[in-house]
Amino acid sequence: xxxxxxxxxxxxxxxxxxYCPGCGHSVIHRLICEVIDEMNLRxxxxxxxxxxxxxxxxxxxxxxxxxxxxxxxxxxxxxIKRVHPDKLVISYQGDGDLASIGMAETIHTANRxxxxxxxxxxxxxxxxxxGQMAPTTLVGQVTTTTPKGRNPETxxxxxxxxxxxxxxxxxxYSVRTSVADFKGIVQTKKAIKKAFELQLAGGYSFVEILSxxxxxxxxxxxxxxxxxxxxxxxxxxxxxxxx
Amino acid sequence: xxxxxxxxxxxxxxAVIAGCRYYFGYPITPQNEVPAYMSKRLPEVGGxxxxxxxxxxxxxxxxxxxxxxxxxxxxxxxxxxxxMMEGVSYLAASRLPCVLANVQRGGPGLGNIAxxxxxxxxxxxxxGHGDYRLIVFAPASPxxxxxxxILAFELSDKYRVPALILSDGIIGQMMESVDIPxxxxxxxxxxxxxxxxxxxxxxxxxCSLFLDENVMQNLNTELSxxxxxxxxxxxxxxxxxxxxxxAVIVAFGTPSxxxxxxxxxxxxxxxxxxxxxxxxxxxxxxxxxxxxxxNNVKNFLVTEMNSGQMxxxxxxxxxxxxxxxFYGTTGxxxxxxxxxxxxxxxxxKGGSRG
Numbered sequence: 247x248x249x250x251x252x253x254x255x256x257x258x259x260x261x262x263x264x265y266c267p268g269c270g271h272s273v274i275h276r277l278i279c280e281v282i283d284e285m286n287l288r289x290x291x292x293x294x295x296x297x298x299x300x301x302x303x304x305x306x307x308x309x310x311x312x313x314x315x316x317x318x319x320x321x322x323x324x325x326i327k328r329v330h331p332d333k334l335v336i337s338y339q340g341d342g343d344l345a346s347i348g349m350a351e352t353i354h355t356a357n358r359x360x361x362x363x364x365x366x367x368x369x370x371x372x373x374x375x376x377g378q379m380a381p382t383t384l385v386g387q388v389t390t391t392t393p394k395g396r397n398p399e400t401x402x403x404x405x406x407x408x409x410x411x412x413x414x415x416x417x418x419y420s421v422r423t424s425v426a427d428f429k430g431i432v433q434t435k436k437a438i439k440k441a442f443e444l445q446l447a448g449g450y451s452f453v454e455i456l457s458x459x460x461x462x463x464x465x466x467x468x469x470x471x472x473x474x475x476x477x478x479x480x481x482x483x484x485x486x487x488x489x
Numbered sequence: 490x491x492x493x494x495x496x497x498x499x500x501x502x503x504a505v506i507a508g509c510r511y512y513f514g515y516p517i518t519p520q521n522e523v524p525a526y527m528s529k530r531l532p533e534v535g536g537x538x539x540x541x542x543x544x545x546x547x548x549x550x551x552x553x554x555x556x557x558x559x560x561x562x563x564x565x566x567x568x569x570x571x572x573m574m575e576g577v578s579y580l581a582a583s584r585l586p587c588v589l590a591n592v593q594r595g596g597p598g599l600g601n602i603a604x605x606x607x608x609x610x611x612x613x614x615x616x617g618h619g620d621y622r623l624i625v626f627a628p629a630s631p632x633x634x635x636x637x638x639i640l641a642f643e644l645s646d647k648y649r650v651p652a653l654i655l656s657d658g659i660i661g662q663m664m665e666s667v668d669i670p671x672x673x674x675x676x677x678x679x680x681x682x683x684x685x686x687x688x689x690x691x692x693x694x695x696c697s698l699f700l701d702e703n704v705m706q707n708l709n710t711e712l713s714x715x716x717x718x719x720x721x722x723x724x725x726x727x728x729x730x731x732x733x734x735x736a737v738i739v740a741f742g743t744p745s746x747x748x749x750x751x752x753x754x755x756x757x758x759x760x761x762x763x764x765x766x767x768x769x770x771x772x773x774x775x776x777x778x779x780x781x782x783x784n785n786v787k788n789f790l791v792t793e794m795n796s797g798q799m800x801x802x803x804x805x806x807x808x809x810x811x812x813x814x815f816y817g818t819t820g821x822x823x824x825x826x827x828x829x830x831x832x833x834x835x836x837x838k839g840g841s842r843g
Contacts (some may be wrong), residue, residue: 256499278552288687289686290688291689292684292686294553301698304692307692308687309686310684310687310694311684311693312553313694314558315575315576315579318546318576320539321545322550322553325511325545325550325554325556326554326557327553328539329511329537329554329558333685333686350543350546351542351549353542354542358539373829485644
């Protein structure tokens with residue numbers, strides 16, 4: 247009998263992903279579950295699912311999960327962590343949730359140095375509602391609410407969250423990675439692991455992950471990932487901003 | 490132990506006595522004594538106080554702490570409670586127990602910091618989106634701020650319905666002698682649904698998203714059934730001189746205290762007046778009001794510090810069988826005892842005022 251060298255992580259259910267084919271959420275979910283397995287934390291983890299494409303994350307995570315109102319995931323995570331300081335608490339959020347409606351919660355949770363990990367999936371638009379402009383939408387990017395492309399004169403510039411979070415004194419770790427290519431996926435997994443370790447050592451950690459939204463970008467997944475490497479990462483540089 | 494303390498402090502201590510160890514709040518007058526008290530008191534008992542960045546954050550921190558299985562509280566005043574509405578709807582839908590307090594002030598809008606009762610509809614009819622209710626208590630003294638807060642924690646856990654202390658600026662700010670229980674043992678309620686880490690068990694999920702409308706309807710039915718159970722078992726009220734009454738004042742909170750004097754003064758004038766004071770606003774003492782109608786009460790005088798909100802619930806309970814009059818003050822103006830006395834006497838004598 248052949249040895250199994252690749253399998254579904256134990257922290258992950260067998261439910262088929264509802265995400266669009268090629269979407270980065272599936273990869274990121276898997277990376278989180280792999281790290282939880284490797285750190286043997288399945289029974290010690292409580293995650294918060296946002297409003298957005300990842301609202302059904304609890305269908306795929308085989309550990310305790312709470313939903314949160316749009317933008318309030320970090321506040322919900324704060325409540326959970328204060329009650330269970332010995333648990334790994336993860337707030338999983340998209341760009342509309344984290345950087346628009348939930349900006350106050352995002353900043354203040356980081357500023358308090360809540361001992362949680364925020365996984366921020368940046369796909370430069372509102373995916374679930376059909377591709378509207380997000381705070382992270384690139385200048386010139388066409389969305390359903392910027393039909394002529396984002397105009398910085400009227401809509402301002404995309405917000406670089408990892409850099410902004412890194413400016414806060416209480417933050418222990420702020421990094422930006424991507425899941426657009428193999429190298430990025432390996433780096434993302436390393437960053438998630440480091441973020442969890444730093445949380446358990448008593449600090450706030452933030453992992454921003456560039457991820458494609460091929461459906462709303464009107465590209466096939468391969469081109470969408472190429473677009474991240476060539477274009478999105480130009481404005482949102484990969485790297486560690488605080489450690 | 491008896492102590493002369495403010496209503497807001499009594500409410501905060503009531504929470505601590507009930508086993509609440511987590512408080513999240515944002516400053517707003519006239520309830521600022523509560524976060525100040527909690528920031529000092531909770532660390533003494535191994536609890537946690539967090540000053541949130543907004544009421545939106547407070548209510549969602551409450552959501553997280555409740556989902557994690559804890560007894561948890563937030564308090565605010567009118568505009569702050571409006572900000573919390575989305576979170577309250579989520580709490581109700583996710584069946585998360587917690588105790589909230591709205592120490593009401595004058596409104597609408599920014600209004601003022603004077604006492605008022607303009608948030609009755611918001612408190613007892615839902616307030617946030619969707620079809621839900623809260624268990625709503627209306628304390629009329631610092632003692633009740635303490636006692637009803639303890640009860641609110643117990644009932645909220647028992648029914649998995651968020652509870653609300655609907656107070657006002659006078660009850661919150663006034664000082665009275667309060668009997669503080671010293672040996673209270675908080676009820677122990679199993680919370681197998683709580684998020685505690687899935688060690689040795691299958692995962693728990695706390696959520697209110699049900700994309701299948703039939704499943705969503707099932708949750709709504711479950712909620713309605715719980716609210717019916719509350720109506721059967723948890724109605725609380727005080728009757729004051731209603732046994733032989735022909736005209737009954739219905740009032741809660743601050744106006745109910747003033748109403749007692751009005752009843753006594755009316756009786757001195759030969760008017761058989763009484764007072765019915767709802768202590769729970771939801772569930773509402775509709776059966777008690779109905780039985781007063783059957784016991785020959787021909788006139789009711791609803792008195793509120795708003796333009797007539799509980800009035801609608803009294804009218805529903807009376808169902809056209811007796812006259813329902815109204816005396817209200819708004820914008821933070823306090824009920825006038827002379828005016829209330831004149832009106833109840835005039836009603837007794839068959840006058841048409843009110």
